[in-house]
Amino acid sequence: MSYLEIMKKKGFTVIGLGHEIALLQDVLKERLLKFKKN
C-alpha cells in the first residue's frame, strides 16, 4: 500500500498528491520505460 493510500485509509479527507514536478517526472519516466520496453 502506498503512503497516500495509507493516509486515505487513516481518515484524511483532503489529500495533496505531491508537487507537480515530481508527478510530471513520474509520468514521463513511466511512459519512457514503457516505450523502451516495447
Add this chain to the structure above:
Amino acid sequence: MTYGIMNFEFFSSGINEILSNSGLEFVIYDQEHGNISYEQLKTLSLYKSMLSITRVPALKYHLIAKSLDAGINGIMCPKIETREQAEKLVEYSKYRPEGKRGLAFGIAHDNYDRNVDSNIFTSINSKIKHLNNNIILIPLIETALGIQNCEEIISVEGIDMVWLGHYDLTDSMGIVGEFENKKYWDVVDTFINAC
C-alpha cells in the same frame, strides 16, 4: 474526499485549467520553496476553475495580506506550533471583527469592484463579512511541538483545517524521511485524533 496538488514550478496562465481537467479541486502555490511572483499569483487567481491557495514563506502580516489582496482564496502557513500563532494567522488574514487585516477594496481580490451597494453587497459591512467567510486558513503542522498543540490550534476560531507536513515533522523528531518508523505513525495517529 478532496484531492489537490502543490505547484512549485509551472505558473503558466493555463495551469489551473490543466489541473482542473485532470480532476483536481485545489492547487497550493508554493512561496516558501517555489518562486511564484505576486504578479503570477494575481493572474492565476483570476482562473476560478480551481480553489487557489498559497503557502506563504512565514507567519508575517505583509506576506499574508499581500497574497490575499492578490486574489488568492486561502493561506497555508508553515510551522504553526501554538494557539497564539494560529490566532495571529487569523488576525493577519481577516478583516475586523475577526482580525485586523488592512482594508483595500476595488483591487484584485474583489475583482476590482468599487461598489459596496451593488446587488451583492448592501453595505461595506456585508462585503467585509462575505470576504471574511470566503478565505480558507490552513496551519501547517510540521513539528513535534505543533502536534503536541494540535488540538488547541484546530480549535481557534477562523481556522478551517490543518495540514500535516510530513517531511519537516520527521526532521523535527530526529527521524528525517523515516516514514515507516512506528514513532512517525504514532504521531500521525495523535494528529488524526486531535482532528
